[in-house]
Amino acid sequence: MTVTATVAGSAPPRTRRVASSSLLCLVLCLPALIPLLVILTSLATPETEVWTHLARYVLPDVIVNTAKLLLGVAIVAGVLGTSLAWLIAMCEFPGRRWLDWALLLPLSIPAYVLAFVAIGFLDYSGPLQAWLRAMFGSSAWVPPIRSTGGVIVVLSLALYPYVYLLARSAFLSQGRKVLEVAQTLGYSRGSASWRVALPMAKPWIAAGVALISMETLADFGAVSIFNYNTFTTAIYRAWFGMFSVHAALELSAVLLLFLPSCCRSSNWYGGRSSAPRVTSIAGTGRLRRTACCWRPRPRC
Amino acid sequence: MKVLSFIRSLLVSIAGCGLLSACAPGPTELVVYSARNEEHIQPIFDRYSAQTGQTIRLITDDAGPLIERLAAEGRNSAADLLITVDAGVLWHAAQLGLLQPVDSPVLKANVPENLRDPGNRWFGLSRRARTIVYSTERVQPAELESYESLTDAKWKKRLCLRTSKSVYNQSLVAMLIAQHGEAQTEKIVRGWVANLATPVFANDILLMQAIAAGQCDVGIVNTYYFGRLQRDQPRIPLKLFWADQQTAGTHVNITGAGVTAHAPRAEAARKFLEWLSQPDAQAMVAAIDLEYPVSSAAPADPQVAAWGEFKPSPLNVASAGELQPAAVRLMDRAGYL
Structure with a gap:
């Protein structure tokens, strides 16, 4: 007892500071937390009748669709954003300066507008397919835009700037010197990018992908235009179609369970050791690598 | 310091919101919650205002949020009239007790029985x-x-x-x-x-x-x-x-309206509804988005009339x-x- 009292009484000031800042943090987060708490409390009073229906006919499709979309967009937007960031940060080519900011522009277009334009232009009744039919007859085949692939591509095009922006900053802050050092240590330019620059940018890329994943989970407009059933469309349907706000809340609670997995994956991916392996080089290679350091900015 | 200035700006914006909400409607201004687009409804409001001098404040949103808002506002709601598309939505609002019955011989005469609530809580305005x-x-x-x-x-x-x-x-x-x-x-x-x-x-x-x-x-x-x-x-x-x-x-489905349960200006709302059901207004309400009037005395738009006569389902849209x-x-x- 005495020991406990002593420990509690002599808590170092640092701990107190931490406690008060976490309290402040909680107060500031409260407005955002309240809706989440309301959603979670809905689980305490389940509406079994609607839920049984949803679990049998709606949820299986919705979970598979949401997972496919999440994975697809994370991969396509992640690869697109990272490669564009690498090209812009590491290479010099005509148009690079304006592409540097122009590649951010998709962020200013809502995903549903892009979806609407893509369907209007690329669907069967759109101008592209009408032209193809006029040229090659009705046998002309174009992959259907209103499909899982279509919605993944459109959302990726709308959301890749999150990864692009973060990865670009990462590559720029590393500078080319890191690559050059790696080259002096025996890596080719390609493998230096792959083994050194990319692993160092991983935490930023992972953060971008986590943001994209959350945006994808929350998207309602684009998936509605594609009529691609995800959690958001199921929530809307439960609320407006079945007049059950409660079932909508329950679905939202299940959707919330996806969020920690987004953040966890970003921690896992971003938190792994990113130290590149160093190998020694000898002979003429050494001279060649040293010369690289004096070379002007590489051109791709 | 940063935290303090953040809190200060937060307080200022909260005070701003308070000031905005002080812009309450005047005592005679009719407040309409509408799930119809402004472009489909404002011209009709303008004509009514010009004819009667009644000013109308329009608040538009999707039907779901409007209904939730009415329910949340309860007795304090400033809304007098709810206008939405789809009979199902009106039925739902009535089920939640958000609309009040209106006993009006004019509405009964102008709106066919199957296009209004059996309990007279909402009435079809166009078909x-x-x-x-x-x-x-x-x-x-x-x-x-x-x-x-x-x-x-x-x-x-x-x-x-x-x-x-x-x-x-x-x-x-x-x-x-x-x-x-x-x-x-x-x-x-x-x-x-x-x-x-x-x-x-x-x-x-x-x-x-x-x-x-x-x-x-x-x-x-x-x-x-x-x-x-x-x-x-x-x-x-x-x-x-x-x-x-x-x-x-x-x-057939309807665009319809009902007087809200706690309407501060229920009488003015009833008058407006009655005016909307008159043949004159009906022709305008229907033509504005190529719909059919509910009142058989009103003519349909020529483009709509050209599609020919048809037998509508006699079932009550409720x-x-x-x-x-x-x-x-x-x-x-x-x-x-």
């Missing part, structure tokens, strides 16, 4: 039919008959539908349940799904463009969407076919709301996405 549209290049009208006939094998890979998320399809299926019962309706819906030429569309316009382009030959749409497309492309090779003319009649949850579940079971 739209949801019926069959077909390609004049590939379909003869003699091949068509009813919603049910679209399940026939001859329409295999020739039918286009809009998503079952559309409240208009939910209401249509609800009305089919009222007519045929659940088991038969499920057969119909499964038949439609089996005949689909392509995944369902997000809206009626995309659907009609697909028929015009040759992706499919028949579909089911709301009449005013057809009207809008026809207005923009007068030569489009599509026509409307009135479904179920030999049997129950074509499915069934659309009552059976809507059952319709949604039925469509889920039938795999109608």
Whole structure:
């Protein structure tokens, strides 16, 4: 007892500071937390009748669709954003300066507008397919835009700037010197990018992908235009179609369970050791690598 | 310091919100919550204001949020009138106790019985039919008959539908349940799904463009969407076919309104509703978005009248709301996405 009292009484000031800042943090987060708490409390009073229906006919499709979309967009937007960031940060080519900011522009277009334009232009009744039919007859085949692939591509095009922006900053802050050092240590330019620059940018890329994943989970407009059933469309349907706000809340609670997995994956991916392996080089290679350091900015 | 300045700016913005909410409506200003677009309703308000001097404040949003807002505001709500599309939504608002009964001989005389709430809590203001549209290049009208006939094998890979998320399809299926019962309706819906030429569309316009382009030959749409497309492309090779003319009649839905349960200006709201049901206003309400007036004394727009007379379903549109949850579940079971 005495020991406990002593420990509690002599808590170092640092701990107190931490406690008060976490309290402040909680107060500031409260407005955002309240809706989440309301959603979670809905689980305490389940509406079994609607839920049984949803679990049998709606949820299986919705979970598979949401997972496919999440994975697809994370991969396509992640690869697109990272490669564009690498090209812009590491290479010099005509148009690079304006592409540097122009590649951010998709962020200013809502995903549903892009979806609407893509369907209007690329669907069967759109101008592209009408032209193809006029040229090659009705046998002309174009992959259907209103499909899982279509919605993944459109959302990726709308959301890749999150990864692009973060990865670009990462590559720029590393500078080319890191690559050059790696080259002096025996890596080719390609493998230096792959083994050194990319692993160092991983935490930023992972953060971008986590943001994209959350945006994808929350998207309602684009998936509605594609009529691609995800959690958001199921929530809307439960609320407006079945007049059950409660079932909508329950679905939202299940959707919330996806969020920690987004953040966890970003921690896992971003938190792994990113130290590149160093190998020694000898002979003429050494001279060649040293010369690289004096070379002007590489051109791709 | 940063935290302090953040809190200060937060407080300033909260105070700003408080000031804004102080801009309450004047004591005689009518407050209307509307799920109709401003462009479809403001001209009518302007005419009423010009005729009577009654000022109207319009607040627009989707029906769901408006209903939730009314419910949350309760007795403190400033709203006097709720205007929405779809009878199911009005039925739902009435079920939640958000609308009050209005005993008005004028409304009873002008609005047919099947287009208003049996409890007089909401009244239809305009009608739209949801019926069959077909390609004049590939379909003869003699091949068509009813919603049910679209399940026939001859329409295999020739039918286009809009998503079952559309409240208009939910209401249509609800009305089919009222007519045929659940088991038969499920057969119909499964038949439609089996005949689909392509995944369902997000809206009626995309659907009609697909028929015009040759992706499919028949579909089911709301009449005013057809009207809008026809207005923009007068030569489009599509026509409307009135479904179920030999049997129950074509499915109709309404745009309607009800006086809110705690309306501060209920009397003014009733007067406005009565004015809206008069033939003069009816012609304008219907023509503004190529709909049909509910009052038989009002003329339809010439473009709408050119689609011909049809027998509408005599069922009370309230069934659309009552059976809507059952319709949604039925469509889920039938795999109608």
